[in-house]
Amino acid sequence: MTGKLLAGAAFGVALALSQASFAADPVKIGFSIAKTGLFAAGTGSQWDTYQLWKDEVNARGGLDVKGVKRPIEFDWYDDQSDPGKTVQIYEKLITDDKVDLLLAPWGTPMHIAVAGVLERYHFPMIGDSAASSKLRDIKPGNIWFTTAVMPDRFAPAVAAALKANGVKQVAVLTAQLPFSLEVKSYLMPALEKAGIPVKVNEEYPPAIKDMTALLTNVKNAAPDAVLVFSYPSDTAVYMKQARELGIAAPFQFVMIGVTDDWFLKQFGAAADGIVTMGHWTPERKEWPKGKPFFDAYEAKYHEAPDYLDAALAYMSCEILEQAVAKAGLDKDALRQVIATDTFETINGPVKFEGVQNVITPPGLLQIQGTKMELIWPPDFATAKFKPKPAWPAN
Amino acid sequence: MRRPLALAAWLGLIAAAVLVPPLLGDYGVAVALSLAMWVALAESWIVLSGMTGYVSLGHAVFYGLGAYVGVLLWNTVPSGFAIIAAGIASGGFAVIIGYPALRVRGPYFVMLTFGVAELVKYVVIDLEAGLGVFSRLILGGPSVIVLYYVMLCLAAAATAITFLVGRSRFGYALRAIRENEAAAETIGIAVGRFKLAAFALSAVIPGMVGAVAVARSTYFEPLSAFDPVVSFTMVTMAVIGGSDDLRGPLLGAAFLVGLSELLWANAPQIYMIILGVLLAIFVLFAPEGIAGRLFVPARRAVS
Amino acid sequence: MQILLSGQLLFAALVTGAVYVLVAFGLNLVYGTLRLLNVAHGEIVMVGAYTSFWLFTLAHISPLISLFAAIALAAALGAAIYLGLVRRLFASPRLLQRLEANSLLLFFAFSIVLQNVAALLFQPTPRAYQYLDRVIQLGNASVTENRLVILIVAVVLCIAIILFLRLHIYGLAIKALIQHREAASVVGIDVEKVQLLSFCLGFGLAALAGSLLSMTEQISPFMGFPYTIAAFVVVILGGLGNLVGGMVASLLLGVIETYGVAFTSSSLRSVLIYGIFILVLMIRPQGLLGSRMIVR
Numbered sequence: 001m002t003g004k005l006l007a008g009a010a011f012g013v014a015l016a017l018s019q020a021s022f023a024a025d026p027v028k029i030g031f032s033i034a035k036t037g038l039f040a041a042g043t044g045s046q047w048d049t050y051q052l053w054k055d056e057v058n059a060r061g062g063l064d065v066k067g068v069k070r071p072i073e074f075d076w077y078d079d080q081s082d083p084g085k086t087v088q089i090y091e092k093l094i095t096d097d098k099v100d101l102l103l104a105p106w107g108t109p110m111h112i113a114v115a116g117v118l119e120r121y122h123f124p125m126i127g128d129s130a131a132s133s134k135l136r137d138i139k140p141g142n143i144w145f146t147t148a149v150m151p152d153r154f155a156p157a158v159a160a161a162l163k164a165n166g167v168k169q170v171a172v173l174t175a176q177l178p179f180s181l182e183v184k185s186y187l188m189p190a191l192e193k194a195g196i197p198v199k200v201n202e203e204y205p206p207a208i209k210d211m212t213a214l215l216t217n218v219k220n221a222a223p224d225a226v227l228v229f230s231y232p233s234d235t236a237v238y239m240k241q242a243r244e245l246g247i248a249a250p251f252q253f254v255m256i257g258v259t260d261d262w263f264l265k266q267f268g269a270a271a272d273g274i275v276t277m278g279h280w281t282p283e284r285k286e287w288p289k290g291k292p293f294f295d296a297y298e299a300k301y302h303e304a305p306d307y308l309d310a311a312l313a314y315m316s317c318e319i320l321e322q323a324v325a326k327a328g329l330d331k332d333a334l335r336q337v338i339a340t341d342t343f344e345t346i347n348g349p350v351k352f353e354g355v356q357n358v359i360t361p362p363g364l365l366q367i368q369g370t371k372m373e374l375i376w377p378p379d380f381a382t383a384k385f386k387p388k389p390a391w392p393a394n
Numbered sequence: 395m396r397r398p399l400a401l402a403a404w405l406g407l408i409a410a411a412v413l414v415p416p417l418l419g420d421y422g423v424a425v426a427l428s429l430a431m432w433v434a435l436a437e438s439w440i441v442l443s444g445m446t447g448y449v450s451l452g453h454a455v456f457y458g459l460g461a462y463v464g465v466l467l468w469n470t471v472p473s474g475f476a477i478i479a480a481g482i483a484s485g486g487f488a489v490i491i492g493y494p495a496l497r498v499r500g501p502y503f504v505m506l507t508f509g510v511a512e513l514v515k516y517v518v519i520d521l522e523a524g525l526g527v528f529s530r531l532i533l534g535g536p537s538v539i540v541l542y543y544v545m546l547c548l549a550a551a552a553t554a555i556t557f558l559v560g561r562s563r564f565g566y567a568l569r570a571i572r573e574n575e576a577a578a579e580t581i582g583i584a585v586g587r588f589k590l591a592a593f594a595l596s597a598v599i600p601g602m603v604g605a606v607a608v609a610r611s612t613y614f615e616p617l618s619a620f621d622p623v624v625s626f627t628m629v630t631m632a633v634i635g636g637s638d639d640l641r642g643p644l645l646g647a648a649f650l651v652g653l654s655e656l657l658w659a660n661a662p663q664i665y666m667i668i669l670g671v672l673l674a675i676f677v678l679f680a681p682e683g684i685a686g687r688l689f690v691p692a693r694r695a696v697s
Numbered sequence: 698m699q700i701l702l703s704g705q706l707l708f709a710a711l712v713t714g715a716v717y718v719l720v721a722f723g724l725n726l727v728y729g730t731l732r733l734l735n736v737a738h739g740e741i742v743m744v745g746a747y748t749s750f751w752l753f754t755l756a757h758i759s760p761l762i763s764l765f766a767a768i769a770l771a772a773a774l775g776a777a778i779y780l781g782l783v784r785r786l787f788a789s790p791r792l793l794q795r796l797e798a799n800s801l802l803l804f805f806a807f808s809i810v811l812q813n814v815a816a817l818l819f820q821p822t823p824r825a826y827q828y829l830d831r832v833i834q835l836g837n838a839s840v841t842e843n844r845l846v847i848l849i850v851a852v853v854l855c856i857a858i859i860l861f862l863r864l865h866i867y868g869l870a871i872k873a874l875i876q877h878r879e880a881a882s883v884v885g886i887d888v889e890k891v892q893l894l895s896f897c898l899g900f901g902l903a904a905l906a907g908s909l910l911s912m913t914e915q916i917s918p919f920m921g922f923p924y925t926i927a928a929f930v931v932v933i934l935g936g937l938g939n940l941v942g943g944m945v946a947s948l949l950l951g952v953i954e955t956y957g958v959a960f961t962s963s964s965l966r967s968v969l970i971y972g973i974f975i976l977v978l979m980i981r982p983q984g985l986l987g988s989r990m991i992v993r
Contacts, residue, residue: 035662035663035816035821036662036663036666036813036816036821037623038617038618038621040816040821040919041821041822041823041917041919043821044820044821044822078662078665080662081618082618082621083611083612083613083618084428084607084610084611085428086611087424087610087611087612088424088425088427088428091420091421091424091538092421092424094420095419095420095421096419096420096421108529109529109613109615109618112529112531112612112613113611113612113613115612116533116535116612120537132528132529134528134529134531137531137533138533139533176519176520176523176964177617178528178529178615179528181523181526181528182528185526185528202962202963202964203523203962203963203964204963204964204966205516205519205520205963205964205966205967206519206617207923208963208966209713209716209914209923210709210712210713210954210955211963212705212706212708212709212955213706213709213955213956213958213959213963214958214963216703216705216706216959232823232915233823233915236823236825236914236915240830240841240913243832243841244832244839244840244841244844245705245839246832246839262822262823262824262825266825266826266827268827391832393831393832447795447798449798449801451801494979495979497979498978498979498982500797501728501734501797501798501801501937502933502937502978502982504734504797504798504801505929505933505974505978506975506978506979509930509971509974509975509978510975512926512967512971513968513971513972513974513975516967516968516971517968519967520964520965520968523964626805629802630802630805633802663813663814663816663817664813664817666809666810666812666813667809667810667813667814667817669806669809670806670807670808670809670810670813671806671810672806673802673803673805673806673809674782674803674806674807674810677792677799677802677803677806678782678785678786678792678803681791681792681799
């Protein structure tokens with residue numbers, strides 16, 4: 001039985017290869033993404049965005065490689081949510097599959113793991129869904145990060161937004177996961193500097209199912225702001241139980257999951273007023289590429305793109321596209337262009353210094369009614385912060 | 395192993411393994427590295443679980459502890475020392491936890507080992523959070539080829555340990571415990587001490603493997619390092635290969651790594667489904683594993 | 698400290714306990730009567746949750762009705778697994794010799810298959826829907842209706858099961874099988890039939906739990922594993938195969954978890970639970986409420 005299976009698989013591969021060879025000199029772009037394991041639930045929007053970009057570019061006649069249009073072909077693997085496997089895949093992509101370009105995997109651990117491979121083979125890649133000040137320890141030159149929410153830049157922005165909106169005291173709940181803990185570590189001094197006392201400060205393990213004890217404490221402390229540095233599954237737990245207990249703080253920040261389409265669908269009116277992490281919006285006139293991306297995504301997938309993951313993934317694709325148009329596929333030329341040029345993206349201009357995007361400011365989004373509004377920083381805001389209305393009764 | 399043919403086969407295998415880097419290129423080394431890792435882990439696992447019948451579903455704890463010790467020591471001491479320290483830490487932990495744990499039998503032991511691995515994972519998470527550390531990086535670690543040869547040594551060491559234990563009086567005593575623990579005790583086998591020794595022995599190499607693996611992935615984070623999937627994979631490989639046979643883990647690891655290279659690429663869920671079906675088939679129809687199926691007469695001759 | 702006396706915390710403890718009862722009972726039943734370690738139990742919970750999710754999303758059928766469909770589906774699946782796979786385990790003396798370990802591997806394989814079939818069919822993205830999610834006031838506690846429903850169903854189920862085990866002929870047969878396996882067939886119990894029945898019942902109860910949890914939890918192909926673990930913790934606490942012990946242990950664990958966290962810190966939740974789990978296994982493997990007899 002296995003023999004047959006293997007033969008079948010081999011036949012399938014052969015078929016795919018022979019079909020590919022008919023296409024006119026495609027550009028092979030490799031990446032890995034978690035389709036199984038710990039992170040699989042979170043990678044959907046990045047995957048969808050990559051596919052959308054590929055379809056768009058191919059519909060335009062292909063990727064512009066220094067004036068020559070060549071169709072894009074993806075070469076991807078499931079990394080099984082395992083950083084070790086991710087390393088292996090990127091090595092395979094570079095040395096065995098000999099891809100022309102690379103796109104990023106999903107998640108901070110994967111980016112960190114891959115950075116070493118890129119360095120070893122001097123292969124430039126633009127990262128997306130990764131944020132950690134640790135990334136700056138990575139030798140710059142072959143990896144760049146489009147994100148604007150590096151913890152040490154994001155946390156002060158949160159403190160500033162709290163102060164600007166008259167918050168007097170806060171409760172902070174943090175999932176024990178790398179990114180959330182790191183944001184908190186930068187937030188505490190920023191809050192102290194802003195003169196905002198922390199009434200409740202608790203950590204909880206990932207995959208918590210019941211927050212009643214935590215939230216009872218929060219309720220008794222009655223702060224003006226609750227900041228929950230959460231991941232998607234505990235984001236949902238917070239939303240349900242904060243509503244059950246009637247947490248009344250006007251400023252309620254919930255970190256990851258809110259920007260994804262399911263959040264608004266699932267929580268409806270209860271989502272109104274929730275603040276979250278993000279720096280993109282399709283609504284700003286100064287970022288004219290934003291709206292077409294939003295519309296194209298919605299038309300293809302019948303849901304809104306994730307304001308964080310999908311936007312970041314699309315930005316890296318855009319930057320790669322523009323860099324290749326100018327530099328072609330030569331790695332040194334490409335590296336040079338990415339490191340020095342300024343790129344027009346759906347999130348406005350992006351320029352890298354070292355490994356990070358230095359133009360896009362860290363921001364906050366808020367769900368107002370059923371719309372996502374950028375409320376911070378003030379110069380970029382599409383709407384003003386509005387206090388969270390009372391939780392709906394049903 | 396009595397026949398020169400078998401010896402030649404083993405030597406050939408080692409020679410082939412040593413020649414992987416010059417012959418197969420970078421990607422070949424990467425695959426061989428992960429193969430060597432799983433061989434080392436699964437061979438270690440059978441020293442305890444294959445021989446004594448005490449099925450450990452928590453061997454990830456030794457791998458994770460090794461990774462933790464490894465990442466803590468990485469840039470402070472020579473890397474060889476970090477790897478050895480990781481092995482000692484895991485072995486030491488096995489002795490401490492094994493003393494009470496090995497008095498528990500059957501399904502209780504299975505669950506206990508799983509629980510211990512999860513407990514340690516959450517303790518490390520709390521510890522790291524308390525220290526204000528969110529994840530650890532190894533920058534400028536050794537090259538893949540160096541790591542491959544180190545891992546190959548660990549795989550060879552694990553196989554050698556299993557071989558030596560399997561043929562020694564110690565190994566026969568362990569198997570006697572598996573067949574009937576009470577009877578083994580009556581004929582004068584120091585059951586408690588023997589089980590503990592097997593447990594510690596099966597923990598040392600996974601600890602060292604963890605330290606090498608963390609240098610390979612350059613990243614330590616408790617949720618991945620103590621991922622129960624590591625434990626499950628070890629068990630699966632040993633069972634598919636044959637859990638009381640030196641060649642079992644080797645064949646099981648080779649089979650699964652090979653299968654994953656062929657299938658996992660663009661059809662990850664299908665790969666997992668096939669994996670599940672295969673495991674079920676082996677449990678039901680070939681509990682002696684690939685090794686048992688392939689080498690029936692040889693096996694009888696030995697046991 | 699006043700928070701410890703609040704009705705809110707008590708309610709949370711009771712609901713957590715109720716979820717544990719729902720999830721753990723089927724697992725315990727299957728172990729008690731067949732000595733099988735069903736590590737795919739959580740995946741059956743997942744199947745139940747998806748059944749209710751889809752019936753609600755596509756046909757607006759209340760989960761309180763679709764739960765019967767979920768139970769039926771899971772029971773049918775259980776019958777197929779029992780007749781197709783489990784009987785083979787029992788038929789071979791070699792496999793029977795290490796039944797627990799072999800069943801563990803077999804069900805582990807089954808759980809991988811179920812997870813990935815679900816991921817293939819439904820995408821790994823978590824899903825949820827709203828049903829009975831009004832918040833009502835009960836004394837000084839505010840309570841979401843669907844959580845209250847879970848609590849009520851769990852209480853009713855416990856009473857029904859206790860009565861079934863005491864009064865119904867099959868209930869008595871199941872109890873006999875758990876307590877005196879060898880003697881059961883001697884006194885004329887059709888062991889095969891009772892085993893099939895309790896296997897299907899165990900699957901059905903897992904799906905029931907899934908149906909109810911679909912109202913309050915995120916539904917995804919990989920949601921099952923934590924429930925499998927929770928169920929095993931409860932079952933160990935109450936004693937493997939000790940059905941009433943399992944019920945008490947569920948409540949106890951709900952209380953320990955909720956109040957333990959309130960007394961100390963949320964960050965200690967998992968350490969607390971696994972710590973208790975390990976201590977019980979090392980010190981009293983027969984369970985807090987079990988008698989030595991059950992441990993062989």
